[in-house]
Amino acid sequence: MEKQRHPAFQGGRSIKPGGVYWLRYIIPALLVYGVFMAYPMIDSVRLSLYEGTTGVRQFVGFANYVRLFTDEVVSKRFWNAFGNNWIFFAYHMILQNALGILFAAILTNRTMKGRGFYQTLIFIPCTIAVLVTGYLFKLMMNPVWAGTTLKNAGLGFLVRPWLGDRGTALSCVSLVSVWQWVGIPTMMFVAAFQGIPDELIEAADIEGSNAWQTFWRIRVPMIMPVVGMVAIMTFVNNFNAFDVVFSMETLDGAPDYATDLIGTLFYRYGIAGQHPVGIPEPGVGAAISTTIFAMLLCGVLPTLRATQGKE
Amino acid sequence: MKKLLAVLLAVLICALPMAAMAEDVTLTMGSWRTDDAEQVGALLAKYEELTGVKIVFEPTTSTQYNATLRLQLDNGTGPDLFYSRSYSTGAELCEAGFNVVCNDIPGVKENFTESALSAFTDSEGHVFAVPFAAVSHFVYYNKAIFEEQGIEVPTTFEEFLDVCQKLKDAGITPLSNGIAANWDILECVLLGMVPNYITAEERPAYETGEKKMNDETWVKIYEDFAKLVPYLPEGFASIDNDNANVMFGLGQSAMLIDGSWSYGTLAGDDYDIDIGFFSIPAPEGAAAGFSLHPDFGIAGNAASEHPEEVKAFLEWLASPEGAKIAAEVIPAGFLPMINADVAPEGGIVAEMNAVGEGKNADMRFIWAAMMDLYTPMVEQLNAICRGEATPQEAADAIAALWK
Amino acid sequence: MDNQRFSKRQLHLNQRHIGYHAIMIVWSFIAMAPVWILIINTLKTKKEIYTNPFGVPQTWTLDNYRSIIKGSDFLNYFKNSFVVVVGSLAMILALGSLAAYALAHWRTRTSKGIHFFFIVGMMLPIKIATIRLLQLMKGLNLLNTIWSLFPVYIAMGLPTAVFILTQFIRTLPGELYEASFVDGADRFMIYWRIVLPLIRPALATVAIYNLVPIWNDLWFPLIFITEESQKTVLLAVTRLQGQYTTDWPKLLTILTLSALPVIALYLAMSKQFIAGLTAGAVKG
Numbered sequence: 001m002e003k004q005r006h007p008a009f010q011g012g013r014s015i016k017p018g019g020v021y022w023l024r025y026i027i028p029a030l031l032v033y034g035v036f037m038a039y040p041m042i043d044s045v046r047l048s049l050y051e052g053t054t055g056v057r058q059f060v061g062f063a064n065y066v067r068l069f070t071d072e073v074v075s076k077r078f079w080n081a082f083g084n085n086w087i088f089f090a091y092h093m094i095l096q097n098a099l100g101i102l103f104a105a106i107l108t109n110r111t112m113k114g115r116g117f118y119q120t121l122i123f124i125p126c127t128i129a130v131l132v133t134g135y136l137f138k139l140m141m142n143p144v145w146a147g148t149t150l151k152n153a154g155l156g157f158l159v160r161p162w163l164g165d166r167g168t169a170l171s172c173v174s175l176v177s178v179w180q181w182v183g184i185p186t187m188m189f190v191a192a193f194q195g196i197p198d199e200l201i202e203a204a205d206i207e208g209s210n211a212w213q214t215f216w217r218i219r220v221p222m223i224m225p226v227v228g229m230v231a232i233m234t235f236v237n238n239f240n241a242f243d244v245v246f247s248m249e250t251l252d253g254a255p256d257y258a259t260d261l262i263g264t265l266f267y268r269y270g271i272a273g274q275h276p277v278g279i280p281e282p283g284v285g286a287a288i289s290t291t292i293f294a295m296l297l298c299g300v301l302p303t304l305r306a307t308q309g310k311e
Numbered sequence: 312m313k314k315l316l317a318v319l320l321a322v323l324i325c326a327l328p329m330a331a332m333a334e335d336v337t338l339t340m341g342s343w344r345t346d347d348a349e350q351v352g353a354l355l356a357k358y359e360e361l362t363g364v365k366i367v368f369e370p371t372t373s374t375q376y377n378a379t380l381r382l383q384l385d386n387g388t389g390p391d392l393f394y395s396r397s398y399s400t401g402a403e404l405c406e407a408g409f410n411v412v413c414n415d416i417p418g419v420k421e422n423f424t425e426s427a428l429s430a431f432t433d434s435e436g437h438v439f440a441v442p443f444a445a446v447s448h449f450v451y452y453n454k455a456i457f458e459e460q461g462i463e464v465p466t467t468f469e470e471f472l473d474v475c476q477k478l479k480d481a482g483i484t485p486l487s488n489g490i491a492a493n494w495d496i497l498e499c500v501l502l503g504m505v506p507n508y509i510t511a512e513e514r515p516a517y518e519t520g521e522k523k524m525n526d527e528t529w530v531k532i533y534e535d536f537a538k539l540v541p542y543l544p545e546g547f548a549s550i551d552n553d554n555a556n557v558m559f560g561l562g563q564s565a566m567l568i569d570g571s572w573s574y575g576t577l578a579g580d581d582y583d584i585d586i587g588f589f590s591i592p593a594p595e596g597a598a599a600g601f602s603l604h605p606d607f608g609i610a611g612n613a614a615s616e617h618p619e620e621v622k623a624f625l626e627w628l629a630s631p632e633g634a635k636i637a638a639e640v641i642p643a644g645f646l647p648m649i650n651a652d653v654a655p656e657g658g659i660v661a662e663m664n665a666v667g668e669g670k671n672a673d674m675r676f677i678w679a680a681m682m683d684l685y686t687p688m689v690e691q692l693n694a695i696c697r698g699e700a701t702p703q704e705a706a707d708a709i710a711a712l713w714k
Numbered sequence: 715m716d717n718q719r720f721s722k723r724q725l726h727l728n729q730r731h732i733g734y735h736a737i738m739i740v741w742s743f744i745a746m747a748p749v750w751i752l753i754i755n756t757l758k759t760k761k762e763i764y765t766n767p768f769g770v771p772q773t774w775t776l777d778n779y780r781s782i783i784k785g786s787d788f789l790n791y792f793k794n795s796f797v798v799v800v801g802s803l804a805m806i807l808a809l810g811s812l813a814a815y816a817l818a819h820w821r822t823r824t825s826k827g828i829h830f831f832f833i834v835g836m837m838l839p840i841k842i843a844t845i846r847l848l849q850l851m852k853g854l855n856l857l858n859t860i861w862s863l864f865p866v867y868i869a870m871g872l873p874t875a876v877f878i879l880t881q882f883i884r885t886l887p888g889e890l891y892e893a894s895f896v897d898g899a900d901r902f903m904i905y906w907r908i909v910l911p912l913i914r915p916a917l918a919t920v921a922i923y924n925l926v927p928i929w930n931d932l933w934f935p936l937i938f939i940t941e942e943s944q945k946t947v948l949l950a951v952t953r954l955q956g957q958y959t960t961d962w963p964k965l966l967t968i969l970t971l972s973a974l975p976v977i978a979l980y981l982a983m984s985k986q987f988i989a990g991l992t993a994g995a996v997k998g
Contacts (some may be wrong), residue, residue, distance in 0.1 A: 019824055021901075025598055025816035026828060029809040029872055036869035037835055040850060047846060075809030106734045113731075118738040120984045125745055127976045129930035129948055132969045135955060136752050139962060143546035144554045144563070146767040164491050164549025179744065187988070232837060236725065239841040243932050251374065254493050255548060263841070270845055271937060272378030275494075276685055277400050280381065282845045291841040300837040339941075345956040369942045372956035379940050386852045388940070557960050561764060581760070581960065 002084060041293065048286035064287040074269075077301050078288065080257055081265040084170055089238045091174035092181070095229055099178075100185030101223075105215060107186070108193040119190070123183035124193035130180065134247025137176045138163065163248060166258040173259050177244050185230050193219060232303055242267060251275070262292060324417060330515045336617050338366045338624070340609075341383070341390035343376030345577065346642070353640045354505070358627065364620050366392065372492075384409040391621050395610035396438035397430040398678045404610075405439035411611030411621060413438040419628035427648045430605035430674070440608030443637070444645035447571040447663060448503030448602045449588035456483060456565040457587075464587070468507070468535060468594040475542040478565045485542035487564035489550025490693050496690050500568045500591075501536055502675040506600025507593035508532050511673040518680040525710035533702030535594065537695050544631035547696065560584060571663055572606075578643070590666050601670035604678070605648060687712055747938075756967040763963050778967040788971060790943065791950040796862050798946060799929050802867035803921050809868065810875025810920065811913065815905050817876065818883035828878065835873035840866065841933060851938055860946070862938040867931070871924040878923075882916035883909060916988070922987050929976055947972045 014214030050057040050065050069075050103122060106116050125133065141144055141162045150158050162172045196219060204214045245253055251261025251268055252275070268274060270285015342351065348368055355366040369390060371379050377400065381390040384404065395401040395410070404410055413419050419428070419438055427442045452464070460481055463534040463702075475485040490496045508528050508632075509517070516522040523529075544550060544564060552569070559567035560582035569593065577586055582655040609628055611621040627633035634649040641647075643659045654660040677684050691708055694700035700708070755763050756778050758771040766772065782788060815828050847866060848857075856862035891908045899907070910917075921967075935949040945953070951972050958964040980987065 019820060019822065022816040022820035022825070025812045025905075029876065030828065032805075032809060033832065033835065033869050033872045036847065036850070036865040037358035037840055037843065037872075038831070040846035041838065041840070043846045044843050058966075061526070094665075096774060101742075102737070109731075109734065111731070112734055112737070114738075116985075116988070118742060119988055120981070121742045121745055123984070123988075124749065124977060124980070127926055127980045128749075128973045129932070129951075131930070131932050131948055131951060132752075132973050133748070135951075135965070135969055136748055139966070140748065142554060143544075144550065144551065144558050145764065145962070147546075148764075149767050159546070161491075161546035164489070166544065172751075179748075186993035218796060221799065236837055236839060240841055242841070246932075247804060250493055252493055254491055256690065266841070271382070272375070273381065274686065275374065276377060276396070277403060277682055278377030278381050279403060285845055289845075292971075293842050296838055300834070341940075345953055367942070369940070370953070370956075371940060372953055375936075375952070382848075383858075386848070386857050388858045553960050557962075560960070576960065659940055691880070 041175055044286045044293070045290045048283060048290045050286075051281075051283045060283065064281075064283040065291075068284055068287045068291070077257065077260065077265060081253070082261045083261050084253070084258070084260055085241075087237055088177070088241060089235060090176050091171070091178055091236045092238070093231065094173075096178040096182050097185050097227070097234065099182050100189050100230070101220075101227075103182070103186045104189030104193055105219070107190050119186075122186055125180045126183040128180070129270045130177075130243035131247045133176060133180050134244050137172075138248045141172060144187050166255050166256050169249065169255055173244055173248055176248065177241065181262065187235075188226055188230055189223060192223035196222045228303070232300060235299065236296060239263065239296065262288065314501070316559075320487045336364055336620050338364065338391040338615070338617060338620055340366050340368050341376075341380055341393035342370040343373040343394060344642075345370040345372055348684070349550070350640050354637055356642070357636055358624065358633075362587050362623070362627075364624070367625065380404075384614075385516065388610045389614065391612050391615040391617060392624060393610050394443075394489070395431065396539060397605045397607065397610045397674075399680075401431065401439055401608070401610070402433035405437055406435070409613055410437070410439040411613050411615075411618070411625070413441055413611070413625060413629075416622060416626050416629060417442070418626060422629055422631065422634075422649050424650050427605060427650070430679075431608045440610035441625050442605060442608045442648040443587060443628065444606050444641060445648050446604050446606040446645060447667065448499045448568065448604075449571060449574075449663075449666070450566050450568050450591055451559065451563075451573070451577060451588045452566045452584050453559070453562060454585040454587050455561070465592050467594045471592045472538055472542075475539070477568075479542060484544045484558070484564040486539065487544050487550070487555040487558035487566045487567050488569075489543065489547040489552075489555050490551050491554070492551035493689050493693075495552045495555070495569065496692050496696070497685070498675060500634050501532070501572050501688070501692060502677070503531060503568060503591050503602045504536065505676045506602050506671055506673040507591065507597055508600070509673075509676065510600065510671045514676060516672065517676075520714055522708050524684075524713050525706035528701055529709075530706045531594075533691075533695065533705050536612055536692070537702050540696050540698075543696070548597050551713070552587070571646070572642070574644035574659060574663075575642045588663075588666070590670065599670045601667035601672045603646070603667055603672040604674040606645070608648075681713065684709060684713060722868055750783075752966055752973070753970055756963060756970050760961060760963050775857075778963045782964060782971065784956060786950070787942070788950070788996055791945055791947045794944060795929060795947040797926060798860050798863050798867065802864055802871065802928055803924060805864070805868045806871035806875050806924055807917055807920060810872055811837070811879050811910065811917065812905070813872075814876050814879030815909055816976055817880045829876070832873050832876040835884075836877060840870050844933070844937060847934075848937060856938075858939055858941045858944060860939070860944050863931075863934055863946075866934055867924075867928050871920075871928070874923055875920045878920050879913060879916055882913050915986075918986055920982070925979075926976065932968050 037283060049059060049061060051060045051063065052058050067074055068078055103118075106112070107119055109115070143159050143161060147159045150156060160168070162168050200218055200222070204218050209217065239262050241261050243259055245251075245259050245264050246267075249255075249259045251264055251272065253264050266285055266288050269281055269288060271280055271282075272278060273280040340355070344351070346369060349647075353370050355368060359365050368697060377396070378388065380393060381404070384407075389409065395404070405412070407586055413431075414437060419441060421664055423442050430440055431440045432438050432441050437556075445577065456462075456478070457464075460477060460483070460548040465474050478485040488496065488500060508531065513522075518522060544558065550558070555564075555567055556569065556573060556577065558564050560577060562584055567573075569577075574588070577584075590599070609623055609625065611618075615621045628637065629649070631649065631653065634647060635653040638647045638653040638660070639655055644663070646660055646663060647653050654664070675690065687709055691700060691705035695702065695705050751768065754770065755767070757774050757776070758766070759773060759775055759777075762772060813832070817896055832874070851857050851862040854862075886909070890912070891904050894904060894908060930948060931946075932948045935946045936952070939945055939949060951968055954968045955965060958968070
């Protein structure tokens with residue numbers, strides 16, 4: 001990419017504007033980003049070594065971590081939520097992204113009519129708030145509401161306590177989330193497919209490979225970098241998930257913590273406190289977030305460095 | 312581009328003066344009763360008429376209330392007045408220094424009974440809120456269905472089970488209660504039953520650990536609870552309190568065990584059913600109990616910028632005059648706690664009180680000292696409903712947590 | 715180039731289109747059915763919603779909308795959300811494009827480090843820092859006002875803005891601004907007069923990329939704001955959900971009212987949006 005730049009722009013104006021000049025452009029953004037994102041994130045690590053809520057905080061060393069990992073109840077909840085998050089992730093990684101690739105492959109088929117229409121429709125759920133889809137699906141999956149109508153229509157097997165059954169609750173919540181977000185990977189894969197040079201595909205055509213072969217031998221390998229990026233995004237967004245459980249189940253991740261995710265767990269311990277008394281433990285909350293932070297950093301930094309290094 | 316930026320800037324500037332200046336004293340009141348905005352609004356309007364002090368009602372969704380309030384108070388942005396839960400949930404805030412201490416507010420000591428005040432007194436003897444309303448828990452029933460099936464209101468728990476069975480045999484869902492909300496099955500159903508088995512005088516023995524939480528009585532309570540499970544609706548696992556209300560309101564079930572606070576909506580314009588209610592009946596031979604739980608008081612924020620006005624309002628609430636006006640407007644199903652005859656004659660409050668007459672009244676069993684058992688109990692009840700724990704196992708699990 | 719490919723590949727693929735259409739139609743149905751259920755049920759009466767959950771109303775009514783708009787401060791919630799979204803987006807675009815402009819041109823070890831520092835933020839959820847942010851907002855005396863949301867949303871949006879815009883500016887050919895540069899325009903004029911108009915598609919992408927999460931964010935309003943007059947639409951939805959839990963047509967009306975503006979905006983701009991998203995976002 002650098003090759004296109006005129007020599008004058010590599011150095012400076014007529015005299016070389018160095019970092020001091022350019023920093024003027026960067027500092028406003030850096031300041032906001034630093035003060036309101038980077039610093040609070042890093043400082044959360046420090047917070048996890050303290051205890052107490054109101055004003056007075058007491059340094060307690062690693063006590064919060066000890067509590068998080070050894071307390072019978074807290075650690076059980078943590079590992080339960082952690083495990084649920086992986087299942088939640090698996091649904092997105094496998095189902096959502098596979099559907100995304102499938103739809104993108106179809107939508108980049110240039111001879112097909114109505115692509116724009118489908119593309120528009122697929123993305124509509126992404127524009128609706130998670131909270132809204134959550135409440136909506138909660139109503140729809142409820143046996144009280146459409147139960148009678150469905151039974152009369154011979155669809156009685158659909159009337160089940162989907163969200164109340166430990167066996168199905170997490171799957172239902174995950175599927176609703178997949179339903180909502182499948183438009184994002186679709187768009188990214190559409191972009192990736194369109195980025196494949198035409199010559200490559202034409203060459204394959206000339207060699208007589210059929211569409212299926214072209215898809216697997218050329219198109220899929222070419223979009224692997226985007227697949228990697230989508231995977232990271234999916235993984236990270238997992239630990240952001242909160243609204244979907246909040247709206248479809250309860251903050252406890254009902255039934256019996258089957259849908260408790262790191263997001264709801266963090267909210268309960270760090271922000272809200274356990275119902276009904278509600279005394280939060282910001283220290284434990286910070287310990288939870290620091291653990292996740294460390295985990296994400298370990299996964300994300302090497303991946304980023306690898307992709308950045310190629311540039 | 313320039314234009315666009317200019318427009319954006321203009322929008323921002325226009326939005327700035329939204330932090331409006333307030334001249335007169337305006338107090339805010341936090342609450343978890345989102346449903347009651349209208350009625351409480353009427354009460355506050357009345358107060359404004361009398362004193363010129365405006366109070367704005369700012370309710371938060373019930374399940375978020377405790378947490379949000381704590382967060383607000385912690386950060387100095389709490390409302391001037393707020394609904395306070397009874398016992399430890401409310402006391403916790405006072406012990407952290409957030410509440411106006413009400414011991415010296417005129418009327419508090421005079422107009423409330425010792426037991427009413429004890430629900431709103433913390434471990435240091437501070438009265439942390441003016442007691443306001445008590446609630447009870449009832450079995451609501453659909454009069455039309457009862458008539459159709461020729462069913463009389465049951466007077467013993469055994470009769471109650473017979474009624475359930477009869478309804479079930481007739482293809483009618485007896486009870487619409489579910490377990491998805493994680494609170495009503497404990498607060499309304501189980502703890503609504505407890506006064507039939509353990510009186511207020513016997514309760515402290517359990518609190519101190521003198522009696523075990525898995526003694527015969529408690530196992531019997533769980534056993535009787537378990538007998539209700541077959542009469543819950545199909546798919547009860549995903550029915551929350553709202554769904555249960557809707558089902559009952561639409562006539563899809565014959566009965567619903569819920570709090571007295573639901574009376575207003577169940578009997579109101581939302582549904583066209585004729586309802587009656589009775590206390591969960593006691594087992595044959597046992598003295599009938601009545602669940603009467605001090606539910607909330609009104610507290611003042613110690614950090615309020617208008618301490619005088621806050622105290623004046625609390626004093627008004629603690630006076631028979633104020634309480635009378637309050638009793639006229641507060642929603643049906645909240646029973647005034649003031650020790651004066653304030654309830655409107657022939658109203659629903661009187662009818663509810665009549666149900667409890669001659670019975671051993673007590674509050675929700677765990678509220679006074681055993682709040683730590685709340686979540687474990689909910690978990691055990693869920694397990695019983697799902698058939699994953701026997702009553703004995705549930706009792707043992709709870710007993711193991713209380714020493 | 716499109717046409718060339720068109721003619722060549724047409725032969726291979728025509729017969730497959732039926733299957734493709736089938737897949738897309740099935741998914742379109744799955745995607746739209748809940749939206750249909752959402753909207754159609756707001757036009758029914760309370761009783762009909764149970765007897766006729768999926769169909770067209772027997773008696774159409776707008777009463778639900780009327781009573782929600784009259785009975786609550788919905789317009790105020792909209793205004794709050796609108797101010798937050800527009801203000802944050804404007805700042806994200808302004809700060810992000812300035813930084814991207816510099817990072818695209820200033821290529822040293824330091825600048826790469828700064829660039830990397832920004833991009834890491836794309837990969838980490840800001841929710842992790844919630845407790846610290848809460849204290850920060852308290853310290854700044856911003857709690858319980860919509861102003862507490864601005865810095866967070868801006869900080870949250872900057873990483874993607876810097877990433878996308880830097881990539882985009884780097885692809886601009888140098889000759890484009892060479893002329894004015896020689897004319898003696900200073901670098902800020904170049905940014906303002908030449909770069910900004912040229913990167914409009916990328917700015918649109920960044921704007922939409924951030925619009926959806928900011929408009930739809932519940933987490934920070936839930937934690938920062940409790941005062942009624944300062945609530946955003948979504949936060950109000952959670953409260954009204956509590957108020958109308960048993961009145962489903964009204965509840966669905968609230969959900970519809972909160973969702974419609976973004977859906978409408980999206981439908982109006984979907985062409986540009988899809989073009990922007992597929993052109994700028996991942997290609998770099």
